[in-house]
Amino acid sequence: MMSEPTASRDFDELVSWAESHGGYCCPALAFSKSEKSGSTAYAKGAIPDANTRLLSCPVSLIIDYDKAATQIWGDRQSCPFAGSPQIAIRLFLCMQRILGRQSPWSAYISLLPTQFDTPLYYDHEEMEMLRGTNIFGEVELRRQAWMEEWKRGVMYLPSQFDKSLVSWDMYMWACTVLSSRSFPSRIVFNTGSDDDEDSYPVLIPLVDSLNHKPLEPINWTVTPDEFSISSGKDIGAGDEIFNNYGPKGNEELLMGYGFCLENNPLDVVTLKVRHPLMSMEKVELLSLKGNAESTFHLSESEPLPSDLVQFFRVIAANEQETLQMLSASAGATATATLRCELDGLGKLYNAVELKLRAISVREDETANASARQRNSMIYVSQQAKILSRALLAIVRAMYSELGIQQEAAEDCPGGSSTQDLAYIRSRFYQHLPEYGFNLELVLNPGGRFSEFASVIKQGFDVTSASDVRAADIEDQVLVLFVCHLLISGATAGGDYANWLRSMQQRYNTDEVLDEEFVEDFESMYDAYIPVLAELHSDMFGSAQWSARLLAWAGKVVDHEGVVVQNCEDDRPEYWIIAV
Numbered sequence: 001m002m003s004e005p006t007a008s009r010d011f012d013e014l015v016s017w018a019e020s021h022g023g024y025c026c027p028a029l030a031f032s033k034s035e036k037s038g039s040t041a042y043a044k045g046a047i048p049d050a051n052t053r054l055l056s057c058p059v060s061l062i063i064d065y066d067k068a069a070t071q072i073w074g075d076r077q078s079c080p081f082a083g084s085p086q087i088a089i090r091l092f093l094c095m096q097r098i099l100g101r102q103s104p105w106s107a108y109i110s111l112l113p114t115q116f117d118t119p120l121y122y123d124h125e126e127m128e129m130l131r132g133t134n135i136f137g138e139v140e141l142r143r144q145a146w147m148e149e150w151k152r153g154v155m156y157l158p159s160q161f162d163k164s165l166v167s168w169d170m171y172m173w174a175c176t177v178l179s180s181r182s183f184p185s186r187i188v189f190n191t192g193s194d195d196d197e198d199s200y201p202v203l204i205p206l207v208d209s210l211n212h213k214p215l216e217p218i219n220w221t222v223t224p225d226e227f228s229i230s231s232g233k234d235i236g237a238g239d240e241i242f243n244n245y246g247p248k249g250n251e252e253l254l255m256g257y258g259f260c261l262e263n264n265p266l267d268v269v270t271l272k273v274r275h276p277l278m279s280m281e282k283v284e285l286l287s288l289k290g291n292a293e294s295t296f297h298l299s300e301s302e303p304l305p306s307d308l309v310q311f312f313r314v315i316a317a318n319e320q321e322t323l324q325m326l327s328a329s330a331g332a333t334a335t336a337t338l339r340c341e342l343d344g345l346g347k348l349y350n351a352v353e354l355k356l357r358a359i360s361v362r363e364d365e366t367a368n369a370s371a372r373q374r375n376s377m378i379y380v381s382q383q384a385k386i387l388s389r390a391l392l393a394i395v396r397a398m399y400s401e402l403g404i405q406q407e408a409a410e411d412c413p414g415g416s417s418t419q420d421l422a423y424i425r426s427r428f429y430q431h432l433p434e435y436g437f438n439l440e441l442v443l444n445p446g447g448r449f450s451e452f453a454s455v456i457k458q459g460f461d462v463t464s465a466s467d468v469r470a471a472d473i474e475d476q477v478l479v480l481f482v483c484h485l486l487i488s489g490a491t492a493g494g495d496y497a498n499w500l501r502s503m504q505q506r507y508n509t510d511e512v513l514d515e516e517f518v519e520d521f522e523s524m525y526d527a528y529i530p531v532l533a534e535l536h537s538d539m540f541g542s543a544q545w546s547a548r549l550l551a552w553a554g555k556v557v558d559h560e561g562v563v564v565q566n567c568e569d570d571r572p573e574y575w576i577i578a579v
């Protein structure tokens, strides 16, 4: 039980107005003012019976499209905004505000806030705290959309209205009132389903006076006469009485309502991924429906949703792997290859890391911070926390693909710090040689391929793998290496024999290596092979070297490679998974 807040008389008029039209306010409920969340409602005495009706609003006072259209344009048919009912309601709100005490809704309108903490009201410095987040870009888009609406809306107001009174500031006020306190029409009028696109926001005076608490058990009841709210639990004397605005993360709360909740159990990171150009098979695998991007929701409890992993798996798949996945989804048992899994996870890692890096988490003192600064800090740090969890989950998924999850669990007991990630990734790097090769392995002077390495270093005038990357010839060196592996007889035995055989079956066909494609490798052959043959005739002088062989290896590198971010120097590097 809390100490009882000070009752505010500001609400007396609102309550009597609602009651005079058939509304209801539970006698044990009182209103007070709070600095943190505007007006709040609390229990003057215990409300012990769950399901006690708390507040209700008669249908005659609910502000919906019907009332807005008929009051402004005379009837629904004459309203030009049937397809965008929210515009009619926003204009209606402005009209009621202009009418002042003349408005039948004046008891309600006069109590509505006129100052908000939604990011559309932030100044430049406050916006900077949100840089890199989804909201940062969204704010301007929303402002533009509202501004367009305002211009169109005012233009269509009937001539008896003084259009000049509906200022941009007033329209923005109406938009924010609607975003911060409306209910969806599909619930209020019992129409449609959750994803009903025809649903629009309606205002329910009095019932909209409660603050939000996630997961709070409340019931909304709709009858032909009223919309009421009752609690799903007993309420103690002095306790705040909450509504539950639905499953909303901090991003939605901040953008629409102007507040954030620390430890919001329903917080999510919304990750929007633009579609790259894709084959019809991939489009089918992802069941894409023509949108330019896909949206995923990451949460603390589910930082790596399976649909997100599947999206990147399909993006990463080469032709062969795509066909395998298609037949698997049609009932066959094939699963994605290790290469595809690692490449998909690697690409996903990069996408998530990019998003994490774009935002800056501030560790400032919160004691002197304004409400807006506090909200931004909560939002950004929670986003960062979920993204870091996702990174860790991705690395663990890579471990698990490589069959070394046991070690990860023992050595790295959890957490999401950068050290954990760097550690876990360095372990991942140590294990990759068991599965394939990259430049470091190929050019290691003391390693298995030291002879090949020394010819390449001489021929290309480089001393290390990073020189090769800096010269932008990583893929070419790997192409030469794949050819070298084949020519040097690895097919006859050794670790890569089976892999090379399957690569030959897959890519060494006239269908894959058409004339035009092979021709592209002739200049590479002319530029490199004679020079390298002079340096080491046994290795590069064999008649097996040809533009066609290089073209084949080009296909292998292109389709069987995995791009992984190097955690030390932070550059992308190429791995060929050869198992």
Ligand SMILES: C[S@@+](CC[C@H](N)C(=O)[O-])C[C@H]1O[C@@H](n2cnc3c(N)ncnc32)[C@H](O)[C@@H]1O
Pocket (backbone or CB within 6 Å): 036, 037, 038, 039, 040, 113, 180, 181, 182, 208, 209, 210, 211, 212, 213, 256, 257, 258, 259
């Ligand atoms: C529907 S109104 C709720 C009643 C509101 N306090 C008022 O003054 O009218 C929604 C607004 O209340 C505030 N609010 C609601 N729940 C809150 C919470 N849990 N913490 C902080 N502010 C909250 C936000 O300003 C939000 O825009």
